[in-house]
Amino acid sequence: MSRRLNAADVGHLCTGAMFVACTIDHESSKQYRDMTLALLELRGGGPVLAPVGSLDPAAMTTSIGFVNQGLMFSEMIPVGDEFETAIALLQERLGVPLQGVFPLAAASVNAMVAVSVALRTGLPLVDADPMGRVLPLVSQTTLALAGLSAGPIALTGPTGETAVVDVFAPARAERIVRALASELGGWAATASYPVTAAQLGEHGVVGSITRLIEIGQILDSSLHTQQKYVRLTSLLGIRKVIRARVTDVEGLSRPSVPGLPDRPSSATLVDEAQGRIVRLEIQNEILMMIVDGAIQAVMPDVITLVRPEDASVAGLDDLWVGNKLDLITFPAAAQWYTAAGRALVEPMAMNVVGPVRGGRAR
Amino acid sequence: MRIGVRVTRDEVSAVAAHADGRFSRARSAASGGRTRVVADTLALLAGDGSEPVSAVVFEVSGALDREVDASVVSVLIEPRRPREPRRHLWPAEGIPVEIAHVSGGHNALGHELVPLGEEELSRLSAGMDAGSHLVVSAAGAAVNPEHEHRAAELLRSTVAVGSITESSTFYSDSLLVREFTAVLNAVLLAGAEQLAASLADAVGQGLGEGVRAFVATNEGGCTPLSRLAITPVHSICADLAAEMLGAAELARRPDARIIVARPGAVRIGEFVDGLPSVVSRAVLRGGISLASSVAHVVPLTDLLLSGSAEPPVTVLVQGAESELESFGIAPTLVTDDDLVAVGAAVAPVSYWHNRVARVVGADDIERVLAEGEAIARANLVSWGALPAGVRITESRVLATTYGEAQMIRVRVRGMADTDASGFPSGARLEERRA
Structure with a gap:
């Protein structure tokens, strides 16, 4: 059943979006939250959140989201028209009107952008996405797993420059869009993966916006931290909570795959209760959690950081030696645990360990 | 000896940390002109001059005024x-x-x-x-x-x-x-400039020439008093860190969770190697971020008391007994000292080097870190630290995401001992741990 999101929903959505993607700077998510709340107040109502089944199966929809390679949005701040421009360009290229938008990733700033764009354009926000979390590459989507095209992709950069890329293979889309994002000034506001509502319902991660709101409702509540974890366990199937203190953070000299974002880094923590050594491998996302040498969680599992004092979402800024954090892991969407799904997103796919064999559309 | 002075709009409270580990105290109402009151307080603590004063560290978070009607x-x-x-x-x-x-x-x-x-x-x-x-x-x-x-x-x-x-x-x-x-x-600049000038005059009047003056900073260190007139924002919440430092000093615990119970507040902080753990952004009321490193000091909750095998060290300020009742913990130490002034007296001199750098491999990373360490050492020595008293407490590449692969963020933190400061050298750390 479709419903209009209210201000509380937007606040909870932001909290949930930061929780599932703790490594991405939270300022950008908060910035979009506040912009959306201001607009919501101005217009007297929020955007429509539409279950994917409520749309005409043939209705064309598109994912929207930032692709970053360089300065983040909190440094190179969008002026506000980027996604509307990209959507207009994509519609023009497709020759059919778009009847709904969904986030490229139901996590972090891209979840918030989708709400903001739905409110600005009047298009329904479809309750689904193609990642169910955030994954570093544009090609790492459940739509790509299903063999669907990432393109055409319309994009706008910080200077207002635009491009429309006619590309099919998601792996090529990743390389081309990432290169454009860098050249445009650090990011590209993209409209990509044009799919019908039926395709999104069949191959997307359905209900992911609602889930983020539910996570936010728990974390924003007045419950104590442990009570929040109990509720989150029942919602997300949390596998592990480890309270640990940061003892080291290091940038690694291992080079990134050319053309892909960022350098790898590692954090070492010591488990407060049992003294176990916990190591986090980070490259854009937390890819792996190793406890006393044994892998406890690995992509596609979601690994996130929470501040013990109030269960607020932590980030990389909290990885300071001496700081104490709760490390939480829970499973991602079921599609990622298939053989094809794992091949696309596990750390080997990003050249973190072992040979490169992924990152390609299958 | 080193003297720590907490300066507020109403009061001047000072603690002298003597070389033999003793503390002496003085406190005055800030009436009749701040310069004179501070100078008199310093002169009182300096006594007959038999033990020379090496440095004075001011904690001024309670005295920083914003310019009204500033354009x-x-x-x-x-x-x-x-x-x-x-x-x-x-x-x-x-x-x-x-x-x-x-x-x-x-x-x-x-x-x-x-x-x-x-x-x-x-x-x-x-x-x-x-x-x-x-x-x-x-x-x-x-x-x-x-x-x-x-x-x-x-x-x-x-x-x-x-x-x-x-x-x-x-x-x-x-x-x-x-x-x-x-x-x-x-x-904050106009008020900070006046305050810095007033305090510098007070040091000259109360202690004579040749005594170095510092101002406490938000992360538990201090920096030359002249910096107060340039970046006062780095001192706006220095009291929280100084209070923790003071408690850790009185408890003689370089590695511990420290709880301070004072009337109206019970807070907890963590100490590693004699320094409070730090976060890169201060968060003000309403969750607003400030680009200033701060000691990670948070209100105590039951949850923070649990989960650790090592019991925390609790320092109770006299008069705050009821604050600990709900937590069911007994104090390790009860004091009537002004913990903020004690913390200021023992705060180490600190220098931060934050930089974004372009690298292509491990050699570049090593070079960038070495440059940062050299810059930190040079600044600390130029502020009066002995080269052998400088310790690089942090020198690392920070984790970043979704950026350019060639660009890294580097953070180097240099700290320095000054005479009688509580900043523990490696040997002193071992002594305290023993």
């Missing part, structure tokens, strides 16, 4: 003008600011993305009031501050400004966080 203009240099008003951080602090947009900005590699709008700046300066505080913030300035430098030079040459602050002076990868920090710093 602040924030010049934002970005590729494009925003379509709608932005959510700036300064309205939450009630600081009125006029916004001006100028085109410009650099990308993550430090390359110019859009040329600086010099004509726009010229037009802007023509309509500006003399005496305004200008804050100049450019997108990408954390990597390349050239547009901020040029804009500041141009404005300085055409307007008789009260001050110009380039927000890249403050380290953050958020343009609006840097802008807010610079704005808050700007409205």
